[in-house]
Amino acid sequence: MDSMDEEKTSPNTAIVLSYVGGALILVAGIITLGIGTTFMYGMMGRMMYGYGTGPIGPLMAGVGILGIIFGAIVIIGAYMIGSNPVPSHTSWGIIILLFSAMSFISGGGFYIGGVLGIIGGILAIIWKPATVNESPKIPDNPLT
Secondary structure (H helix, E strand, O other): OOHHHHHHHOOHHHHHHHHHHHHHHHHHHHHHHHHHHHHHHOOOOOHHHHOOOOOHHHHHHHHHHHHHHHHHHHHHHHHHHHHOHHHHHHHHHHHHHHHHHHHHHHOOOOOHHHHHHHHHHHHHHHOOOOOOOOOOOOOOOOOO
8 A cells, every 4th residue: 555545544744733732741741740749848838838829820730631632532532533534534633623723722832832833733624535436547559
């Protein structure tokens, strides 16, 4: 099977971009959660009886949790498009697009993850599967 036939059976570019974007969003969420919990309980959280950082630690932890959730949903969407692309590529593409755009609340996967997820979601939405009625193009023979 050559690459042209493969591209007709699943939106490979959309899947790869969505996986990479979701992974970056997930990693950025984990890092933000780690920094937030460090501020709450670690490095500066004990200063002045735990009131040294104010609301910054819990806010960063909450934003990190949002990033983890958004990244996981984008990765699940990419998996669902790859496992069964024909009936569900549009709906999962919309989900990837929305959650990648919302990931900018939590830093967007170093911003490049959100952009890659948005592009992957758009590609999944506009992808057209090959129809069953398509037949291979046979050039006319001018000698007959």
